[in-house]
Amino acid sequence: MARATGLADRALDLVMALVEAPINAIERLIGRGRMPYVFLAPNLVLFGIFTFLPIAIAVGYAFTGGTELLISDRPFVGLDNFRKLLTCESYLVPGSCEESLFWTAIWNTLWFVGFNVAGTLLVALVTALILNRAIAARGFFRAMFLYPVLLSPVVIGLIWKWFLDRNGLLNVFLQMLGVPPEIFLLDVGWSRFFVVVVSVWFHMGFYTLILLAGLQAIPKDLYEAAAIDAATPSRTLFRITLPLLAPNLLVVLILLMIKSVQIFDEAWVLTNGGGPGTANTFLVQYIYQMAFAGDLRLFGLASAASVLMGLVLLVLTLVQLRLGKKVES
Amino acid sequence: MGDLKLKNLNKSFGAVHVLHDVNLRIDNGEFVVFVGPSGCGKSTLLRIIAGLEDVTSGSIAIGGRDVGALSPAERKIAMVFQSYALYPHMSVRKNLAFGLENLKFKRAEIDARITEAARMLAIEPYLDRRPKQLSGGQRQRVAIGRAIVRDPDIFLFDEPLSNLDAALRVQTRAEITKLHREMQTTMIYVTHDQVEAMTMADKIVVLRAGRIEQVGTPLELFDHPRNLFVAGFLGSPRMNILKGRITIGDDRSVLVDVGYSTLLRTDVDSTTVAAGQEVLAGVRPAHFALADAEGLPFEVQYHESLGTETYVYGKLQGQSEQVIVHQPGHFAPAPGAILKIMPLDGRLHVFDPASELALARGRA
Numbered sequence A: 001m002a003r004a005t006g007l008a009d010r011a012l013d014l015v016m017a018l019v020e021a022p023i024n025a026i027e028r029l030i031g032r033g034r035m036p037y038v039f040l041a042p043n044l045v046l047f048g049i050f051t052f053l054p055i056a057i058a059v060g061y062a063f064t065g066g067t068e069l070l071i072s073d074r075p076f077v078g079l080d081n082f083r084k085l086l087t088c089e090s091y092l093v094p095g096s097c098e099e100s101l102f103w104t105a106i107w108n109t110l111w112f113v114g115f116n117v118a119g120t121l122l123v124a125l126v127t128a129l130i131l132n133r134a135i136a137a138r139g140f141f142r143a144m145f146l147y148p149v150l151l152s153p154v155v156i157g158l159i160w161k162w163f164l165d166r167n168g169l170l171n172v173f174l175q176m177l178g179v180p181p182e183i184f185l186l187d188v189g190w191s192r193f194f195v196v197v198v199s200v201w202f203h204m205g206f207y208t209l210i211l212l213a214g215l216q217a218i219p220k221d222l223y224e225a226a227a228i229d230a231a232t233p234s235r236t237l238f239r240i241t242l243p244l245l246a247p248n249l250l251v252v253l254i255l256l257m258i259k260s261v262q263i264f265d266e267a268w269v270l271t272n273g274g275g276p277g278t279a280n281t282f283l284v285q286y287i288y289q290m291a292f293a294g295d296l297r298l299f300g301l302a303s304a305a306s307v308l309m310g311l312v313l314l315v316l317t318l319v320q321l322r323l324g325k326k327v328e329s
Numbered sequence B: 001m002g003d004l005k006l007k008n009l010n011k012s013f014g015a016v017h018v019l020h021d022v023n024l025r026i027d028n029g030e031f032v033v034f035v036g037p038s039g040c041g042k043s044t045l046l047r048i049i050a051g052l053e054d055v056t057s058g059s060i061a062i063g064g065r066d067v068g069a070l071s072p073a074e075r076k077i078a079m080v081f082q083s084y085a086l087y088p089h090m091s092v093r094k095n096l097a098f099g100l101e102n103l104k105f106k107r108a109e110i111d112a113r114i115t116e117a118a119r120m121l122a123i124e125p126y127l128d129r130r131p132k133q134l135s136g137g138q139r140q141r142v143a144i145g146r147a148i149v150r151d152p153d154i155f156l157f158d159e160p161l162s163n164l165d166a167a168l169r170v171q172t173r174a175e176i177t178k179l180h181r182e183m184q185t186t187m188i189y190v191t192h193d194q195v196e197a198m199t200m201a202d203k204i205v206v207l208r209a210g211r212i213e214q215v216g217t218p219l220e221l222f223d224h225p226r227n228l229f230v231a232g233f234l235g236s237p238r239m240n241i242l243k244g245r246i247t248i249g250d251d252r253s254v255l256v257d258v259g260y261s262t263l264l265r266t267d268v269d270s271t272t273v274a275a276g277q278e279v280l281a282g283v284r285p286a287h288f289a290l291a292d293a294e295g296l297p298f299e300v301q302y303h304e305s306l307g308t309e310t311y312v313y314g315k316l317q318g319q320s321e322q323v324i325v326h327q328p329g330h331f332a333p334a335p336g337a338i339l340k341i342m343p344l345d346g347r348l349h350v351f352d353p354a355s356e357l358a359l360a361r362g363r364a
Helices: A002-030 A032-061 A080-086 A100-131 A138-150 A153-164 A169-176 A188-216 A220-228 A233-261 A265-270 A283-293 A299-328 B042-050 B092-102 B107-121 B136-149 B166-183 B194-200 B218-223 B228-233
Strands: B004-013 B016-026 B031-035 B057-062 B077-080 B154-158 B186-191 B203-208 B211-216 B240-248 B254-257 B278-283 B288-290 B296-305 B309-316 B323-328 B338-343 B349-351
Touching: A002 A032, A032 A299, A080 A299, A100 A138, A100 A188, A100 A233, A100 A283, A138 A188, A153 A169, A153 A188, A153 A265, A188 A233, A188 A265, A220 A233, A220 B077, A233 A299, A283 A299, B004 B042, B016 B042, B016 B211, B031 B042, B031 B194, B042 B077, B042 B154, B042 B186, B077 B136, B092 B107, B092 B136, B107 B136, B136 B166, B166 B186, B166 B194, B186 B194, B194 B218, B203 B218, B203 B228, B211 B218, B211 B228, B228 B278, B228 B349, B240 B323, B288 B323
Parallel strands: B031 B186, B031 B203, B077 B154, B154 B186
Antiparallel strands: B004 B016, B004 B057, B203 B211, B240 B254, B240 B278, B278 B349, B288 B338, B296 B309, B296 B338, B309 B323
């Protein structure tokens, strides 16, 4: 053990000696005041290459047409892509739109966001309230609810697909109860229902954790004061707990909304690519299909759809942050 | 009616026994202070009375009614917390109204009570502010106001002044005392500060390690502490303790020999002691007087002048503990000087070193 520690120490010394000389040289060259930027630089470069640059490129692609990959080979088409996406007789009827799949995806995404945000928020809140009480095996339950968060979305999709299949566990169980089997993922209603259920189950642990942290920050003596003040449990919940949890609820709401709009991987695997038909084709899947999965690689149209989605998310976030400031004051 | 009776109360947290067989009677309208060092169980006792902790065994009765199984809200008590525990997201007015709304009071009655409490506590200007926008002293008043509007049979205070600065503490102390005079309601007040206990209480309950050491008026406890702990805990600076032996005089009077030719006169009952018995003699700093020739030789080490009074620190030869002597006004003995000091008549406390109990007094 002692020898291993000695070895580690010596390795560390060697690394430090190797790093020290160039760092000192840079510091002599640019001065101590600018050194923080030197340390930030590697991360900034990576961030730039893999985040900011692609955003800029996508915006550029949104104004080009054709199917060529390199932007230099692509013709500039101005706002054509946006015009195509936004031309509709009625936005409420996707079939009346020039790009009807885009609007089908938008409406699918909207209802998914609605149910998923409401469902996850409710389930996470109730779970957090229960886990905040002094129940037996609290640590075990906390770990259990967080566990799905650690899995890959594709794994989640596959697990639930097996579970819901014609010969899946759920049908086996239903048959034991004498209920005729149902092909859940081929039914529009059931498949939409289970996309929400899977998403809630997958992500609730993370949001539960945020809400639990908020609940534990509420001083215990406020509850004691409320008990002396003859507050019933429901009044304590609605007049003490929820108002004091509001900042955390807002964070959860913003994160959940953004995450819900981005629904793709687990739903794509679960529904075999958005089926039945286009019942579970969401916005990100539309973008993916346009750019990479179709016979024609419509990078321009996909980029324009991405830019629109980004703008909507930006507006949503700004509105919520503004609301958040009101909640705090 | 706000009288309280605790009978054979015991409380354990798991294996830790924090209250042992507490028996206590508090009369309606009394101001009672629970005092003791940290961890003596005084706050736990208060929380048990409030209903925030349940008892392990024993009974609690308020106004002759057994409240052991009742919720805090049903006990007709109100509590002021050390942290104030004001609802941070509600205005002062809402804080005061919350309890009454829960009890389904009529709006007009709620408003009347809030107006009255706000007037008593001079918090009218802050009624629409949030607790965060108030100073510590103002929050304290709001916390007291929240208790007043409930019109409880018993007020419970859990170290309510410990978060205030020294000047505000003295002021608030006086205000709570005044409030008690006006309202004539039973108040139970927990503190570790013996000055608060001495100045505010009708009755002091001294606790140590989960046991009641003594109950009595402030002056009863000050003048006749039942044991060494109470003697040391009340009074500042602490009582001086000297080692000595009993000597019986020719007239059956009991004297204490602390190692000098001068013997100290006591009012201990001579039938309860034997000559030569080892004792501890206690004298408060203010109960030593300077003597002429007859007296204990006190070697000055240093002194502290507080302007209106002076504390002289030094040693009695042959005694190991430091001795403090109080003198009124300005007094500046040189270090190393030998002063002759004597306890005032009737101010010598005598304790048994083994049991730490005060020795029985005879009829003087």
